[in-house]
Amino acid sequence: MISFGGRPAAKDLTARARIRDAALKHFAESGFSGATIREIAKTAGVSPGLVRHHFGSKEGLRRVCDTYVLEALHQFNDRVLQEEAPGDSPLTADDKRALDPFQRYLVSTLIEESEVAAPLFDEMVKMIDRWLVKADESRADPPMVDRTTRAALMVAQTMGIAAFHKHVSRVIGMDVLSDEGDQKVALAMLDIYSHNLISPEYAASAREGMAQTAPTSETSNDDTMERHSDD
Incomplete structure (x- = not known):
């Protein structure tokens, strides 16, 4: 059973659990091919x-x-779904510390395309989708694309911070995976998401321009025929 109210100290875990947690750490830091059983065993004692x-x-x-x-993601997603409204019960400091090794492991898993990469990504999309349901209810204008597409892109953006954490940390002068860095990133994301980067008018104009240049089925067929004729 996984709890998000804090994790027991390493000395209180079973040997099997210590090995698993050590493996999470080494797989996240070195990748599957780079991690060794000897190193994992040493960390687990x-x-x-x-x-x-x-x-x-x-x-x-x-x-x-x-x-x-x-x-762990299933349980966290269930917890979000049980809330009356997203954001009613924000993550505690213990929650964030408990989720940290998962975040790093997720990045490594998604990059290396392990067998569970797809279901892990899908679970994160479901979690973001839940938040977008509420967000869409308060929108003044209808969404330009479906909710699933937006959720998938938001997951990719969020995981990108962890994937490029070394570069982000170097630029902002703080480890984004530390408690202080996590706080700074959270504040930055709040600032970004709570203020429009572009005006609704600019977005409408850009959308019109995209509609004018979007490929039609007729032009797509013409392009296909041209490629075949060149072969």
Whole structure:
């Protein structure tokens, strides 16, 4: 069972749980190919043999980590869905600390395209989609594209901060994965999302221009025929 009200100290975890948490850390930092059972065992305070005893192989250990992180996202998503309105119960500091290793692992998993990458990404899209339902209710204008597309792009943007955290941290002079850095990023995102970067008039004008240059089925067919004639 995964709890988002804080995690037990490492010494209070079972050996299996310590190995799993150590694997989350090393897979996130070094990637699956770069992490070794020996390093994972050292971090967990166990022998490499015990790692193999519990998980069989490094691949078996990754499958357990994948399942664990996916379950964590399911539980967090369920918690959001149970709220009367998104934002009624913001993440606590303990929640953020508990989610931090998952965030880093998610980035590594999505980049390396493991078997669970698709369901993990889909779960995050569902979570953002839930927030957009409420946001759309208070919009003065109708959305330009469907909610799923917007949710998928928002997930990609959010994960991009973690994926490029070294560069972002270097530019802003603060580790974005630290408590202080997380606070600064959160404030920056609040500022960005609460203020229009472009005016509604500019957006309408840009949309009209895109409509005029959008490819039609007729032009697409012509392009296809031209390519075939060149072959």
